[in-house]
Amino acid sequence: MIAALSEVALALAAALAFSSLLLLALGYDAASSLLTMFSYGFGNPEYLAAVAAPLVLSALAFLIPFKAGMFNIGGEGQAYLGALLFLYASQGLGALGIAAGALAGALLGGLVGALRAFLGVNEVIASIMINWTLFYVTLFSVSKYLTHPEYPHRSIDVGFSLGAPYSLLLAALAALAAYALLYRTLLGYEIRVVGSSPRAAAYAGIDARRAAVISMAIGGLFGGLAGTLKVMYVGHIDATMSALFGVGFLGIGVALIGRANPLGSVASALLLAGMIIGGHWMELRLGTPPELTDVIVGTTVLVLSAPYALKLLLKGGGLGGG
Amino acid sequence: MVEAELWAFIAVSSVAYMTPILLVTIGEIIAERSGVVNIGVEGILLASAFAAVAAAFFSGSAALGVASGALAGALIGALFGLFAVYLRADQIIAGLAINLSSYGFTVLGLIALWGHHGASPRVEAELPYFSLGQGSVPLLSLLALLIAAVAWLLLFRTRAGLALRACGEEPSAAYAMGVNVRLYRMAAVVLGGALAGLGGSFLALELAGSFTRGMSAGMGFIALANVAFSGWNPLPAILGAYVFGFLSAAADALQQEVGYAYLLKTLPYLGTLAAAALLGRRSIRPPQRLGVPF
Numbered sequence: 001m002i003a004a005l006s007e008v009a010l011a012l013a014a015a016l017a018f019s020s021l022l023l024l025a026l027g028y029d030a031a032s033s034l035l036t037m038f039s040y041g042f043g044n045p046e047y048l049a050a051v052a053a054p055l056v057l058s059a060l061a062f063l064i065p066f067k068a069g070m071f072n073i074g075g076e077g078q079a080y081l082g083a084l085l086f087l088y089a090s091q092g093l094g095a096l097g098i099a100a101g102a103l104a105g106a107l108l109g110g111l112v113g114a115l116r117a118f119l120g121v122n123e124v125i126a127s128i129m130i131n132w133t134l135f136y137v138t139l140f141s142v143s144k145y146l147t148h149p150e151y152p153h154r155s156i157d158v159g160f161s162l163g164a165p166y167s168l169l170l171a172a173l174a175a176l177a178a179y180a181l182l183y184r185t186l187l188g189y190e191i192r193v194v195g196s197s198p199r200a201a202a203y204a205g206i207d208a209r210r211a212a213v214i215s216m217a218i219g220g221l222f223g224g225l226a227g228t229l230k231v232m233y234v235g236h237i238d239a240t241m242s243a244l245f246g247v248g249f250l251g252i253g254v255a256l257i258g259r260a261n262p263l264g265s266v267a268s269a270l271l272l273a274g275m276i277i278g279g280h281w282m283e284l285r286l287g288t289p290p291e292l293t294d295v296i297v298g299t300t301v302l303v304l305s306a307p308y309a310l311k312l313l314l315k316g317g318g319l320g321g322g
Numbered sequence: 323m324v325e326a327e328l329w330a331f332i333a334v335s336s337v338a339y340m341t342p343i344l345l346v347t348i349g350e351i352i353a354e355r356s357g358v359v360n361i362g363v364e365g366i367l368l369a370s371a372f373a374a375v376a377a378a379f380f381s382g383s384a385a386l387g388v389a390s391g392a393l394a395g396a397l398i399g400a401l402f403g404l405f406a407v408y409l410r411a412d413q414i415i416a417g418l419a420i421n422l423s424s425y426g427f428t429v430l431g432l433i434a435l436w437g438h439h440g441a442s443p444r445v446e447a448e449l450p451y452f453s454l455g456q457g458s459v460p461l462l463s464l465l466a467l468l469i470a471a472v473a474w475l476l477l478f479r480t481r482a483g484l485a486l487r488a489c490g491e492e493p494s495a496a497y498a499m500g501v502n503v504r505l506y507r508m509a510a511v512v513l514g515g516a517l518a519g520l521g522g523s524f525l526a527l528e529l530a531g532s533f534t535r536g537m538s539a540g541m542g543f544i545a546l547a548n549v550a551f552s553g554w555n556p557l558p559a560i561l562g563a564y565v566f567g568f569l570s571a572a573a574d575a576l577q578q579e580v581g582y583a584y585l586l587k588t589l590p591y592l593g594t595l596a597a598a599a600l601l602g603r604r605s606i607r608p609p610q611r612l613g614v615p616f
Contacts, residue, residue, distance in 0.1 A: 022427070026434040071414055120602035121595075122550065124361060124414070128543040129591040129598075140584035252418060289433040294426025302419035306411035 004259045007310050008268075008300075011257075015299035019292055033288040040285075041278025049168035052266075052273035054079070054230040056171035058251025059258060059265035060178050061105075061223035065113070065123075066260055067182055068215035069195035074112055074127030076248030077134040078105040078223025083231035083244055084138050085224075087146065090159035097160055101228030102221050109220015110213055117209035123216070131248070135241065142237050155237040167229045171266070174222060178262040181218070191215050223248060246294075253297040256304055272297065332568065332575045334459075338529060339574075340560075340567025341463045342367065342521035346545035347552065347559045348466075348473045349517030355477060355554055356510035357490035357503075359413050359613045362402050362420030363518045364542030370395040370522030372428040375442050375533040376435060384447035388462070388523040395519015396512050398424070403511035407504050410615035429535050442533040449528050462524050469517070473556040486510060490609030493616040503616050518542070540591060547594050553606035569593040 016034060023030035042048060061075035082101035090097030112130065115121040146155040162170065182188040194201040194211040201208055226247055234243045254272055258264030272293070279290035303309060346363050353360050373394035378387025402420055405411040429439070436442050451458040477483040486506050488496035493503045525541070526533050544566050552559035569590040577583040 022430070026430065028434070071418075073418070115599060115602075119599050121598045122547075125543055125547045125550075125598055126595060128364075128540050129547075129595040132540045132591045133588040133595075136584045136587040140582070143584070249422065253422060256415060289430045291426040291429040291433075295423050295430065296426075298419050298421075298423025298426060301422065302405060302411075302416055305415040305419055306405050306409035309405065309409040309411070312409075 004261075004264070007304065007307075008257055008259065010310060011300045011303035012296075014303050015296045018299050019296050022295065023288065023292070028288045029286060033282050033286055033292070036282045036285055036288075037275055037278035037292075039278075040281035041274035041276070044277070046164045047277060048270065048273050050164035050233045051276055052269045053164070053167035053171040053233075054226040054247050055251055055254045055269040055273055056168075056175055056266050057222045057226035057229060058248050059254035059269060060174060060251075060262060061109075061219045061226060061248065062252045062255040063219075063258075063260055063262060063265060064178060064182070064191070064222070065109075065212075065215045065219040066255065067188075067195045068191045068211050069198065070113070070116065070212060070216060071124050072109065072112070072127060072216060072219045072223070073124050073252065074109065074130055074220070074248070075223040075226065075251045076246075077127065077131035078108050078220045079227030079230065079248045080131075080134040080138045080241070080244060081105060081108055081227065082224030083227035083237060084141055086228040087155060087158055087231055087237060091156070092159070094160045097158075098225070098228055102224045105224015105227070106217045106221035109223060110217035112220075113213040113216025116216075117212040135245075138237065138241060138244075139239070143239060146237075148236065153239045157235050158232055161232050161235070162229075164233065167233065170225075171229065171269075174225065175262040175266045178218075178222070182262065187214065223251075226251065250294075250297065253301050256301050257297070328575065332571045335575065336564060336568040336571040337463050338460055338567075339571040340563040341460065341466050342525040342529070342541060343545050343548060343566050344466045344470065344560060344563035345521035345524070346518045346542055347548045347563055348470055348556050349514035349521075350545060350549045351552065351554050351556055351559060352473060352477070352486070352517075353507075353510045353514035354549060354612055355490045355609055356486050356507045357493060357609055357611045357614065357616065358403070358406055358507050358511050359417070360399070360402055360406070360420075360511060360514060361414060361417035361543070361546060362398070362424075363417075363514070363545060364538055364540070365417075365421035365424030366395050366398050366515055366518040367522040367525065367538040367542045368421075368428055368536070369398055369424040370519035371526035371530075371537055372431055372522075372533050373519075374523035375445055375526045376431065378445045378447040378527055379442065382447055384445075384449050384527055387445070387447060387527050388449070388520065391523030391526070392516045392519040395522060396516035399512045399515015399518070400508070402515065403508040406615070407507045407511065413613050413615075425536060428533070432533065432535060440535055444532045445527060447527065449524075460524070460528055462520070462528065466520075467560065470556040470560050477556070487609070489616075490611060493611055493614075497616075507616070521545075544590060544594050547598055550608070551597060551601055554608065565597075566590055566594060 020030040058075045065072040082105040085104040086097045086101030089100035116123045142155045190206045258268035279293040282288040283290045370391040374387040374391030377390035405416045406413045450461040485501045489503045489506045548562040551562045573586045573589040577586045
């Protein structure tokens with residue numbers, strides 16, 4: 001726990017240092033920008049909850065298949081499909097639309113898992129192809145069938161909304177359920193064995209194909225829910241998908257900064273949500289582009305990808321305490 | 323447009339569309355043959371497209387733009403190699419990190435240089451063409467074919483190529499024979515990055531004429547799929563790149579003819595997915611130690 005925290009803190013510090021240099025090189029006020037990001041990002045708890053909730057879920061979408069040794073890069077497409085089906089289903093079904101969004105994501109995730117398990121299709125490539133296909137399918141549906149009668153640049157309004165605090169509560173419950181599934185059930189154990197040692201899993205008679213399909217379906221379910229919560233808060237899908245775009249990809253960063261732990265992902269989602277909100281303040285007050293957040297998340301993940309790099313940094317900086 | 327003329331047009335413009343896919347594929351084949359999988363090529367494509375447009379815009383020289391794109395690709399390849407090869411990082415995660423950072427970095431640059439959130443101004447600097455009978459082909463497209471042939475020779479007909487493939491198949495054996503495995507892998511990743519960077523330059527300067535945010539749009543991953551389709555061989559990769567180039571060219575040309583622009587855009591992605599599903603279980607296997615740090 002302490003080790004994980006110090007590794008994440010160190011990686012974040014390295015990323016912030018790199019980002020400051022980048023800002024300086026591009027002619028922005030680095031110190032004020034980062035100060036604004038962190039001091040203004042966490043001021044509005046309700047907004048923080050609204051931004052964090054979908055990120056918790058898209059992190060879980062990556063995390064469960066990751067434990068089974070698979071890379072679900074398809075959280076993005078699962079979020080698009082979940083958002084689209086929730087938007088449609090909530091018109092007549094209200095709250096039941098949430099189930100439609102989640103189920104759509106689960107079917108999509110399960111499909112990618114089955115493609116991998118039975119046809120040998122690399123899940124990373126399949127996921128990216130499906131992401132872009134659904135990107136255009138969503139744009140098509142919004143512009144052709146779900147257009148708002150008065151505002152042609154966006155879809156009709158959602159038929160149901162939970163509100164930010166309940167969204168975060170739902171996301172936190174999902175994280176607890178994911179934790180219980182992974183560490184307190186036989187299925188979770190099987191998923192983890194397949195992920196950490198496929199040969200041991202085969203020797204123990206665990207069906208790796210089943211683990212692949214089920215873990216991807218559960219991941220997809222969370223991905224669909226991530227899109228559902230996002231569109232629920234925004235209220236509609238706009239014609240450029242600006243609100244939905246990136247929810248799935250950022251979830252990967254959230255999961256990895258949360259050290260691939262469901263509960264760590266909640267903490268990391270809150271942190272990143274604050275940075276995203278702070279990023280908009282940064283733009284408003286200083287004109288610094290909010291995409292800086294993507295750079296910070298990306299570089300943090302890069303440093304975290306190499307445990308050996310962290311060891312060197314901990315030794316070099318004298319922060320290791322050992 | 324008359325039907326036959328339209329398809330002829332698409333068939334010819336596919337040569338331009340296939341070029342970035344082919345260049346990324348060749349670079350990734352070299353990297354994967356050495357044992358390193360770099361899914362960061364998507365981000366390299368994007369970042370080098372940006373670098374090429376920025377250099378060409380401010381210098382007015384297309385050649386300088388292309389050189390800058392290739393250099394940016396090599397540098398990001400080196401950064402990835404530092405983590406993936408020397409720091410023994412998880413290669414997929416390091417690649418994802420490159421993709422995420424590149425997206426943020428290029429939008430940041432877009433706003434810093436031109437004050438725009440979506441796209442750069444058009445770049446007037448033009449890349450050279452090669453006249454061929456009635457029509458003409460971009461010189462870089464021909465160069466890409468030549469690079470494919472050279473890469474094949476390098477990989478399968480030289481001692482260095484043999485050593486590089488040994489690093490991907492049996493790195494410990496290669497090491498025992500005196501091959502500097504990490505150096506070979508690093509060189510392969512840097513070369514792969516430079517080729518992807520060349521592809522990014524072509525994408526921005528030739529196909530688009532400007533930089534738009536997220537313009538690589540999965541093209542790097544289509545190339546990654548093509549690596550497997552080709553059986554990690556640069557020559558069959560030409561055919562695969564042409565097929566995917568054809569789907570992109572058809573999507574762009576047909577959307578002016580029929581109304582369903584958004585749905586046509588899905589063509590290259592669905593084509594790649596279908597090809598992956600049909601060819602998923604073939605006898606050609608990837609390099610034995612692909613993705614495993616040494």
